[in-house]
Amino acid sequence: MSALSVTDISRNFEGVQALANVSFEVAPGERRLIIGPNGAGKTTLFNILAGSYAASSGRVALFGRDITHLPAYARARLGLSRTFQITNLFFRLTVLENVLLALQAGNTTASPVLRLLRQDRALLAQADALLARWELSEHAGHAAQDISYGQQRQLDILLAMAVAPKVLLLDEPTAGLSAAEVPRVKAILRSLARDTTVLMIEHDMDVAFELADRITVLHQGRLLAEGNVEAIRNNPQVTEIYLGSD
């Protein structure tokens, strides 16, 4: 059974056809790279998968379960997590509080009512460990709006990973990072266990080709090509749109 199965998804925004009849399957544990020129519809695809936007038509299934009509939070609870291309944090809360909110969402150690009323001390230790791993410990007490842009981008990824997702959608995880930060994020992504399936939009081809098992290419809302790294590299149509658009 596929981790994610996308069938005939279309979406238009008042005349703009952002996605047209896109279908593909992602196997459990796979690292799938989504590429395509600016405006190809990559982020729109993620928004539809995560439930932020409704599809105009088509179907999305998560491990065989139809989630097309589920709201975003319900999909998240089924194990679908995402980062945001436009950094989306709790900006006036501290970095530590950002992480705690993410951990609290995935906390199932007590009854729902008790969980709402009593702070679970164990989450604090988990948050400390995560912050240390991402080298953000010294900023734990700073407001998220006060750390550097690269650190905010990393915190965005940290939050998405903190809920221990089954399927993780990463929208340009290395965009906006300093040269020194890229290797850390790469290492963390590389070390992610195979029980998490990863879909990643990425413009940095070094990062992309290194991590990807298979690649899906979108162009003007359509699925242009799909295959392994070698096949996509040698695909003349793909080379054409990348050369043509740059």
Place this chain on the structure above:
Amino acid sequence: MRAADANSSVKSRGIAALFILTVLVLAVLPDLLSTYYLGLVIEILIFALFAMSLDLLIGYTGMASLGHAAYFGVAAYAVGLLAIKLHWSVWSALPAALIIVAAVATLFGLLALRTRGSYFLMITLALSQVAWGIAFGWRSLTGGDDGLPNLPRPELAAHWSLAGDRPFYFFILLLEGAGVLLLTRLATSPFGFALRGIRESETRMQALGYDVWRYKFAAFIVAAVFAGLAGALYAYYNRFVSPDYLGVFRSAEVLLMVILGGAGTLIGPAIGAAVIVLLENLVSAYTERWLIVIGTIYILVALFAPNGIIGFIRDFRARRAKS
């Protein structure tokens, strides 16, 4: 991390000490103050709880309601009618009033939470005007603009009346204290934490798996019930209920208390309530002069202390720490 822990334990010990001190001071006040000033303290306590309940919506969840007096007033009318017409004791009238408020808030919340931002502001205002219209128009039940006079002071049990200033003060103090503690506890719980997350980013909360609508709905009802507790106690204190309780002026006034004190801090709105109540008694209330005072405060806060008194103090201390 260890340093932060130690810091927060010093801080929480400081808060505990402050709390005990406050309780002690409040306990000896009846021996020190005349009836008039004791009345002022009672008003401050009541409006502090009212303002804190609105802060749960504005400061915590990020939902600006301009109709919060509706819940204050509905509970006041509920205890008024139950006590005067049905002779219910305080122990049945008060819980019944809170249940009625919760029911009204459920209905109003279902309507208001279909919107957000300035539309939410407008619809909460409109809904409170509906409540006001009923209180004003349904003369046979509510007495219209004459209101409900002669609400009896509550009795704890037969022959143990709270008619005296002192016992009544302690009755209010106990219930207000319980309300404030409960509300504070809720605001600092994982529930209140999630509300702050919603204030910062609803979309991120949803992406993490929080059912944002349900949290907002729960916050709306909780805030209304605490406003209702304040309103019911105000009715017992004044021994009178009128449509003013639900009016847009009251809603604007409590909003000003929150903004003046500092939204999102709980203690700030309580301070804001104290300032407004004291000023209101200095400048004789509900005259045109009072409206001018309120308007002026609003403008001054907006210009010079957009984060309220608490925000102003924080900025001041931060600046001093730097220099």
